[in-house]
Amino acid sequence: MNNKEKQALIQKLLDLYFPNPKIPLVFTDPYTLLIATVLSSQTTDQMVNKVTPVLFAKAQTPQELLLLTPEEVQNIITPCGLSKQKTRHLFLLSKILKEKYRGKVPRTFASLEALPGVGHKTASVVLAFAFQKDTFPVDRHIHRLAKRWDLSSGKNVCQTEKDLKRFFLKKEWNKIHLQMILFGRKYCQAKRHSPTKCPICRHLP
Numbered sequence: 340m341n342n343k344e345k346q347a348l349i350q351k352l353l354d355l356y357f358p359n360p361k362i363p364l365v366f367t368d369p370y371t372l373l374i375a376t377v378l379s380s381q382t383t384d385q386m387v388n389k390v391t392p393v394l395f396a397k398a399q400t401p402q403e404l405l406l407l408t409p410e411e412v413q414n415i416i417t418p419c420g421l422s423k424q425k426t427r428h429l430f431l432l433s434k435i436l437k438e439k440y441r442g443k444v445p446r447t448f449a450s451l452e453a454l455p456g457v458g459h460k461t462a463s464v465v466l467a468f469a470f471q472k473d474t475f476p477v478d479r480h481i482h483r484l485a486k487r488w489d490l491s492s493g494k495n496v497c498q499t500e501k502d503l504k505r506f507f508l509k510k511e512w513n514k515i516h517l518q519m520i521l522f523g524r525k526y527c528q529a530k531r532h533s534p535t536k537c538p539i540c541r542h543l544p
Contacts, residue, residue, distance in 0.1 A: 444465065488539065
């Protein structure tokens with residue numbers, strides 16, 4: 340099976356199982372997506388979605404968040420883990436957004452990655468789903484599947500991202516990113532994986 344055949348097979352099956360994937364984080368605008376994505380580090384989307392409605396009821400803008408106390412915010416986000424560090428990041432990035440960007444979330448990788456607590460994956464998610472830019476955020480699920488499906492031999496998510504961008508069409512990146520996450524969670528898990536039962540693995544060499 341060559342790369343073109345493999346690409347067609349994988350996209351066909353992803354479209355079959357997850358034809359209209361939706362980002363699992365709940366948000367209303369670029370700022371709330373940024374906050375939710377920062378909180379999602381080393382926790383589940385489900386946990387973030389339990390916490391953010393409480394936080395966003397008190398603050399949906401950088402200006403509003405800065406009116407809260409660190410203790411208030413930390414108490415709310417504690418279930419997400421790393422609450423002290425994440426609280427510090429939320430206040431620092433909100434201060435920068437207020438003072439440097441008039442409360443708006445910037446639209447470039449460089450500007451986003453310069454914000455406290457915002458790495459390349461978080462910046463990619465915000466650009467993709469707040470501003471509809473073509474990115475390919477790579478998380479642990481996608482990194483695992485890319486290696487398992489022999490789409491990348493990357494030792495880190497940065498190399499995996501480059502390989503996947505070469506493998507799939509640019510216009511499909513955002514959709515396939517979500518499809519791979521959802522597929523990996525349901526059908527191609529890290530543990531107790533059965534290649535003969537996985538809808539994609541059983542078709543690959």
